Amino acid sequence: MSGAGSAGAGLATDGPGRPDGKDDGGADALLIVGDVVTDVVARHRTPLAHGTDTAAEIRTLPGGAGANAACWAAATGCADVRLLGRVGTDAAAWHGDRLRAAGVRPLLVVDDDTPTATVVSLVDASAERTFLTDSGAVLRLCAADWSDELLDGVGRLHLSGYLFFAATSRQVVRAAVESAVARGVPVSVDPASAGFLAHLGTEVFLASADGVGVLLPNADEARLLTGAPDVEKAAAELSRRFPLVVVTLGPGGALVAADGAVTARVPTRPARAVDSTGAGDAFNGGFLAALLTGAGPAAAAAAGCRAGALAVALTGGRPPVP
Numbered sequence: 432m433s434g435a436g437s438a439g440a441g442l443a444t445d446g447p448g449r450p451d452g453k454d455d456g457g458a459d460a461l462l463i464v465g466d467v468v469t470d471v472v473a474r475h476r477t478p479l480a481h482g483t484d485t486a487a488e489i490r491t492l493p494g495g496a497g498a499n500a501a502c503w504a505a506a507t508g509c510a511d512v513r514l515l516g517r518v519g520t521d522a523a524a525w526h527g528d529r530l531r532a533a534g535v536r537p538l539l540v541v542d543d544d545t546p547t548a549t550v551v552s553l554v555d556a557s558a559e560r561t562f563l564t565d566s567g568a569v570l571r572l573c574a575a576d577w578s579d580e581l582l583d584g585v586g587r588l589h590l591s592g593y594l595f596f597a598a599t600s601r602q603v604v605r606a607a608v609e610s611a612v613a614r615g616v617p618v619s620v621d622p623a624s625a626g627f628l629a630h631l632g633t634e635v636f637l638a639s640a641d642g643v644g645v646l647l648p649n650a651d652e653a654r655l656l657t658g659a660p661d662v663e664k665a666a667a668e669l670s671r672r673f674p675l676v677v678v679t680l681g682p683g684g685a686l687v688a689a690d691g692a693v694t695a696r697v698p699t700r701p702a703r704a705v706d707s708t709g710a711g712d713a714f715n716g717g718f719l720a721a722l723l724t725g726a727g728p729a730a731a732a733a734a735g736c737r738a739g740a741l742a743v744a745l746t747g748g749r750p751p752v753p
Contacts, residue, residue, distance in 0.1 A: 458586040458616075460511035461504055461719055464577075464607055465497015465591025466569040467516040467526050467539065468548040472708060472747055476556050492747040493529040494550060495569070496623055497591035499709045499748040503716025503738050505534035506750040509723055513538055515581060517572040519546035532752045540576045542568040558704035558743060570597035577606040579614075586723055588616050589715065592623030595639050596631050608642045619645035621715050622652040629655060637672070646673040647715055653678045662686065663693050677732050679714050679739070681707070685732045695729035700740040709748020713738040 475487040501514040515538040518526055523541045530537040548567035554560045572594065582588065588611045594600040611618045620643045622628055628636055633656050640646070646669055648656065653665040653676075662678060663686060670676040670688035678686045682704075687695040717738030721731035742748065 458584055459723060460513060460585045461501075461509050461587050461589065461723055462513045462515065462581060462585045463497045463501045463504075463589045463591070464515045464572075464594065464603065465500070465589075466495035466548060466566075466593045467493075467498045467514070467518050467530075468495035468550050468567075468569065469522055469526075470494030470550050470552055470708070470747060472552045472554060472706065474554040474706065474746065478555070479553070488746075490746060492749070493526055494552075494709065494748045495548065495591075496593060496621065496709075496712050496748075497589075498526070498530065498535075499712035500589065500591070500621070500715040500719070501530070501535045502533040502749045503713040503742070504720040505716075507717045507720045507734065507738050509716075509720035511584070512536065513581075513585070515572075515576070516540070517542055517568045517576065518548075519543075519568045522547040529752070533749065538581070540572065542571055545571055552706075552708050554706045554708065554746075558707050560706065560708045566593070566597070569593060570600045572603050573599045574602040574606045577603050577610070579610045581607075582610055582614055582616055585616055587619065587719055589619045589621075589719055590643075592621050592636075593627070595620075595622075595636050596624070596627045601639050604639055608640075612642045617644045618642065619647060619715075619719065621647040621711065622649075622656065625649075625651040625655055628652060640673075643673060645675045645677070647677050647679070647711075647718070649679045649681070649711055667692050675728055677718065677728065677735070679711055679735075681710070684736055685714070687728045687732050689728070695732065697729060697732040697736055699736040702740040702744050704743040706746045707743050708746075710739045710742045712748055713742035713750070 473487040505512045513536045517540040545568045548569040551563040657665040657668045659665040666678045666688040676688040684699040714735035718735030721734035
């Protein structure tokens with residue numbers, strides 16, 4: 432399809448589940464709406480040498496916050512994970528294959544005019560990553576790509592915060608949230624990027640997130656959204672606006688907050704960090720999979736921390752595919 436399309440007309444929908452895409456009954460699926468990205472991960476042991484060469488280990492991998500979270504959810508116990516995203520014709524088949532191999536049902540809108548998003552991830556010796564982002568087709572996902580039928584059989588809806596950063600993709604955010612609220616499907620959001628969030632403006636983000644039940648920011652995003660320098664105060668403040676807030680703290684674990692107060696502090700597992708790319712996505716996947724199986728917020732956050740610890744020991748943002 433070319434440009435904006437309608438859900439279904441430009442979708443590659445095979446994968447786990449019935450061949451006709453219909454639900455077998457129940458509402459235990461996880462639907463993630465978000466970004467599918469081609470990651471170019473460059474791990475460099477020495478500081479970047481401006482104007483000349485720096486030795487690096489470079490790999491091209493499937494990525495994207497939404498796609499990564501979907502793969503981790505499938506790897507950590509969710510049997511039916513579906514991903515709606517927009518990709519270019521250049522890499523649609525490759526990304527669909529990689530998602531299916533990870534146990535995710537890809538619902539990919541194929542864009543004939545704009546290539547798949549690409550991120551260059553520069554990972555230093557401390558495993559910290561810096562992103563160079565070409566959003567490509569990601570932010571061209573639009574309201575016409577959404578259908579209420581996408582929620583059939585879905586127990587939870589998760590939205591990648593990257594969709595909030597363009598007017599076109601914010602339309603699909605609102606359409607998805609309104610559909611989910613009308614059906615009583617809980618909605619979660621990861622704000623995704625402190626840099627993009629600062630550029631967008633916190634009020635625009637918060638207004639667009641109206642109706643969301645679970646917010647999953649990292650510490651920087653929580654501070655930015657509230658203006659509170661103390662992350663516990665930021666978590667508590669956000670939980671006055673969102674029923675459940677879970678703030679990830681990297682190696683510090685996670686904070687769970689509700690009703691204006693921090694209710695749990697969850698430690699993470701020690702891990703030898705190789706690449707922090709996708710650690711937050713792994714947390715989201717593990718957390719959401721646990722919620723779907725009946726875990727409470729603190730137990731789900733512990734599951735998320737376990738997935739995050741596994742992720743930082745790997746290159747790239749996804750779990751290994753058998």
